[in-house]
Amino acid sequence: MTKRVTSFDVAKLAGVSRSVVSAVLNGTPGIGVSEEKREAVLKAIQELNYQVDAQARGMKTGRSHCIAAYGNVSNPMFLQVLEGMQGACAAHGYHVLLYPSSKEPQHTIDGLLDLYLQRRIDGIVALDRPHQANEAWIRQLVKHRLPYVSVEGYPHHEEVPSVLMDYQESIRRALDFLWGNVGLPPVYVEMHHGAHTLGWGDQQRREAYELWMKEHGLQPRIAAASADLSWEEGAEHWKRCIQEWGLPTAVLTNWSRGAVYVSRAAQMMGVPVGEQLHVMAADNTKRIHEYLYPSITSMEVPYREMGSAAAERLVEYIEGRRPYEDKSTQWLPAILAVRQSVATVSS
Incomplete structure (x- = not known):
């Protein structure tokens, strides 16, 4: 040999x-x-x-040079976070271990903790929900000083560092863009699931909309609707809304699907989107807006950039370049993508 x-x-x-x-x-x-x-x-x-020899190096340094990415692979938002993580980890010589989500939270806690204690991973980046804080998990993180960075979760928790988009800033920029280009007081379309309360991000969006309208001496107009309606029910609902709003008008939706529903209903009525009805979305989580006709102007949630920033920060914890006690939140701006659904001044 x-x-x-x-x-x-x-x-x-x-x-x-x-x-x-x-x-x-x-x-x-x-x-x-x-x-x-x-x-x-x-x-x-x-x-x-x-x-x-990775095994020998791990025994010497106490590191595996592997980071766990925890999330639901059927979620397009998590896949974008993972995309950003991969680039940042490759640049620092780290591998990414994809850890599947589980219906039993305790199984997830036990599995991830075992991987860390066995030195098979050096830390974790997860796509979390801001309103789903798991105190049992947090206690384990603190007890074992496990490097962990949350994307979108734990916005106000002192023990968990988070990478978040500034939702209020994104709405203010969206409203400034609509007002500056079409000069119409925007209607705010707020989608939700059934009787569920709004999540932290959507609460931030609504507050920013109401405050912006007040600052400009305008009366807020909020149209709330369930995202669980069938296509036929939704189409009829949004056609009635468009008739009530009158034309021309501007619409800002909290979810990407809301912008799609309103645009489709307008086209069924023969209302030209981007001329008589100006539609803008506060996110584009499924990355479809540029492929629609007309394409939809959006404030894009920077999931890929958030994944990259979270991985960079995690490596800093692992390598001792950032103290474990630093749990400050990192805020990233939304990305304005100008498309056909809003007439622009230049046009």
Whole structure:
């Protein structure tokens, strides 16, 4: 069998000590390496085709260089978070372990905790719901000092660092855009599921809308509707709403599907969207708005960027570049995507 190349072989060829090779490979603190020696080590690694023994490195550093991504893979929002995580982790030499969601929260807690205690993962990024705080999970995080970053969850919890979009800022920018381009007081369409109360993000959106209208001396107009209506029921509902609002008018919806429903109802009535009815969505979670006709202007929730920021922050915790006690929230702005459903000043 071919003899396995070791760090000793690399050190011998490069003319340096094994500690220098280790410092180059692992960024070992306290060992300064000149650029000349670093180049010699890297050249030797390439020439010998040296591969790091991940298991041995893990035993030495206490790290697996693997991060768990926890979420529901059927959720398009989680897939966007995962996309951002993968890019950030690859840049830092970390792998991503996809951990499936479970109907039993305790199974999830036990499984993730076991992976961490076995040193098979170094930390966790999860797509959480802001209104679903799991206190039992938080107690385990604190007890074991488990590096954890939540995307969209725990907006006001002192023990969980979160990466969040600024929902109020996104609505204010959306309203400024509508007002500046069409000069019409926007109706706010608020979708919800059945009798469920609004989540934290939608509460923030409504508050921002009401405050913006008050600041501009305008009367808020909120049209709430269940997202559980059949297509036929929904179409009739939104056609009646459009008749009540009158034309021309501007509409801002809290969910992407609301913008789709209103646009379809308008087209069934022969009302030109983007001319007599200006429609804008406060999110585009399924990434479909640019493919519709007319395409829908949106404030896009930056899930990919949030995933990237969460992974970057988690690596900082793992590598000691950010203290574990720093649980501050990181806020990201929404992305304005201008499309056909709102007439613009330039047009």
